[in-house]
Amino acid sequence: MNINVGLFGGSGKMGKAIEQILPDMKGKNKLTPFLYIGKGTSNLFSISAEKITNVEPDILKEVDVWIDFTSPEGLAELLKATEKLKTSVVSGSTGLSKKDFSKLKKMSKNRKIFWASNMSPGLWAFRQAMKSLSHISHFDFAIEEIHHTEKKDNPSGTAKTLHGDLEKIVNKKVQLQQGIRIGGVFGVHKLSAASWSEVITMQHQALNRTVFAEGALLAGNWLVSQKNSLYSMDDIFLKK
Numbered sequence: 001m002n003i004n005v006g007l008f009g010g011s012g013k014m015g016k017a018i019e020q021i022l023p024d025m026k027g028k029n030k031l032t033p034f035l036y037i038g039k040g041t042s043n044l045f046s047i048s049a050e051k052i053t054n055v056e057p058d059i060l061k062e063v064d065v066w067i068d069f070t071s072p073e074g075l076a077e078l079l080k081a082t083e084k085l086k087t088s089v090v091s092g093s094t095g096l097s098k099k100d101f102s103k104l105k106k107m108s109k110n111r112k113i114f115w116a117s118n119m120s121p122g123l124w125a126f127r128q129a130m131k132s133l134s135h136i137s138h139f140d141f142a143i144e145e146i147h148h149t150e151k152k153d154n155p156s157g158t159a160k161t162l163h164g165d166l167e168k169i170v171n172k173k174v175q176l177q178q179g180i181r182i183g184g185v186f187g188v189h190k191l192s193a194a195s196w197s198e199v200i201t202m203q204h205q206a207l208n209r210t211v212f213a214e215g216a217l218l219a220g221n222w223l224v225s226q227k228n229s230l231y232s233m234d235d236i237f238l239k240k
């Protein structure tokens with residue numbers, strides 16, 4: 001089956017990573033670069049526009065799945081512009097509030113939505129490994145993160161996800177610290193568990209942005225054959 005991809009946030013760092021790998025993506029369906037929304041024009045996508053509100057409805061309706069890496073405001077704009085069409089959306093935008101998540105949940109009754117704070121398979125495996133910490137819940141815990149200086153949200157969406165997981169696993173409150181912002185670091189997340197006798201350190205480091213872009217495109221390929229709902233990484237990995 002052919003899947004027409006819409007890219008929202010095309011001129012951003014993640015948008016460029018998506019554009020770079022899209023032609024080489026393999027999967028169940030063929031992903032076709034169809035509509036690019038961002039600054040400038042794309043040589044890869046058939047149609048480019050700076051704003052989604054400038055795109056004719058007849059063109060918008062040709063998009064089968066949107067890939068969004070923008071911001072909470074960007075995601076809200078995308079969802080609004082495509083609400084009537086009920087187009088599937090994969091979003092990696094972080095910094096979403098509780099209210100934003102409730103809206104996503106509500107909207108997913110009428111369309112397929114996939115959201116993940118981190119699209120990398122390694123980070124998902126990290127989260128699974130964290131489950132063993134339930135056996136040492138009396139330890140002290142800390143989550144630290146480092147990202148590039150242009151990152152807008154702090155702590156990162158991934159740190160918030162790890163923090164939420166950890167508090168459930170060890171069944172107690174853990175303080176979440178502000179992240180460090182230096183240079184061009186793609187993303188480092190470190191979890192420490194310490195007693196007075198030993199320390200465990202688990203760390204995930206993204207070595208490029210391709211890992212997130214690949215995850216988002218795999219999710220897009222998978223999402224189009226699902227029923228209306230809100231999905232995340234567990235749905236891809238656990239229900240395979």
Ligand SMILES: NC(=O)c1ccc[n+]([C@@H]2O[C@H](COP(=O)([O-])OP(=O)(O)OC[C@H]3O[C@@H](n4cnc5c(N)ncnc54)[C@H](OP(=O)(O)O)[C@@H]3O)[C@@H](O)[C@H]2O)c1
Pocket residue numbers: 008009010011012013014015038039069070071072073074075077091092093094095116117118119120153157212
């Ligand atoms: N889930 C994951 O695996 C993952 C991985 C990496 C990054 N992220 C997240 O993805 C998002 C983008 O990251 P990035 O590094 O690509 O950031 P970036 O380089 O700043 O790019 C963001 C892009 O989104 C556009 N944008 C922002 N708000 C918008 C709006 N309201 N309407 C339309 N376009 C809008 C920006 O356009 P302008 O330049 O015109 O403002 C820019 O092109 C962030 O939330 C980041 O935390 C998630």
